[in-house]
């Protein structure tokens with residue numbers, strides 16, 4: 001009983017290419033999905049057929065790694081490879097570099113390893129708090145400061161490199177270069193190659209942005225090689241020294257560079273989005289904010305400096321983070337490709353090589369899996385409620401072997417940052433901020449400003 005995959009009307013040759021907006025395409029896909037209650041639809045974008053799935057039972061099938069895998073070719077990530085090469089995020093599954101780096105780095109991302117990074121994570125979080133203490137009563141761009149926090153944290157813990165972002169009014173040039181490169185790579189993936197070729201000035205800028213990122217990373221590696229920088233136990237130390245147990249080989253210099261660029265990007269964009277959306281959600285849900293304040297006041301009274309064990313005892317804050325990732329997944333979609341001809345849902349035929357995109361927003365709010373899906377309800381994440389959850393309705397960190405390696409890192413860093421921020425500050429929103437999502441490869445709130453006050457002054 002096979003059925004065609006539903007699809008909106010397209011136009012000859014171009015398919016749906018011209019319908020996909022250049023800005024915020026992910027929001028467009030999520031909106032479009034509402035027209036397809038079957039939980040599946042397809043679009044032809046720049047000559048490639050893409051199947052979008054939002055139903056948790058269909059997602060369950062697509063997350064079966066014996067039938068689907070992460071393919072880079074013919075996806076936006078193939079353009080991101082222009083600057084991240086065979087780094088973990090954009091490596092082809094069949095490339096030797098993926099397995100080598102995965103095996104070498106996995107131990108560095110265990111929960112145990114987080115304890116080793118904790119001191120440096122705390123130092124950067126205290127830099128954030130220090131900056132905000134000096135901004136009493138003033139509006140602060142929340143997302144920009146969380147971006148400073150996450151960028152400085154991954155650079156220091158991973159590579160012993162200090163961006164010192166809190167000392168500067170402007171965001172680091174690395175971030176502008178990254179944003180420019182991300183936007184350009186995404187744009188390239190949505191247009192026909194002849195269009196890209198015509199945009200000569202953009203190509204030049206793209207090259208310059210990539211060079212700026214590589215130059216910075218090359219200088220980080222050079223410093224390390226010359227014996228400067230922190231201990232050899234961090235990510236960079238591992239990558240330069242460790243031998244892969246399976247192949248007996250070491251990572252090449254080019255690959256180490258690509259990995260460092262990858263980690264600087266993957267290690268900060270998403271976590272700063274998470275913290276921003278979490279703060280936004282707390283402002284919209286005062287009863288949850290009150291629970292969070294009660295928790296930090298109990299575990300971190302006064303000016304208690306949070307230590308690792310206390311951060312691990314938090315319960316409300318981690319549930320706030322889980323619920324934020326449900327409603328505001330910073331990476332709103334990820335792709336899988338059919339290994340062979342197959343059928344999903346018992347009725348939709350997918351040919352070998354078909355690209356399937358899992359849309360997290362609609363999945364994370366699918367009525368089959370979630371009650372009152374739009375409500376920010378942290379009690380969903382209480383252990384007794386968690387066990388009843390659909391096993392494939394929540395994928396903020398992707399799936400399978402290509403799922404996020406930095407999950408513990410992100411959650412440890414975000415717990416600490418949120419705990420410290422709530423211990424010390426209150427926010428006011430005099431301009432009544434309206435969510436204005438900005439998409440690059442990830443999404444974040446744009447122009448999100450709140451007024452900061454220290455809590456002691458008010459109480």
Ligand code: HEM
Pocket residue numbers: 070088089090102154262263266267268270271274329330331334335395396397398399401402403404405406407409410
């Ligand atoms: C992969 C989400 C934080 C490093 C992924 C993927 C997702 C994701 C969805 C899979 C992408 C795909 O299938 O194409 C997130 C979210 C984060 C976060 C929501 C924060 C809240 C981090 C951090 C790091 C990191 C802090 C590093 C310190 C990576 C890497 C990969 C990855 C290297 C590629 C793994 C591989 O393919 O082997 N992440 N991430 N991420 N993430 Fe994260």
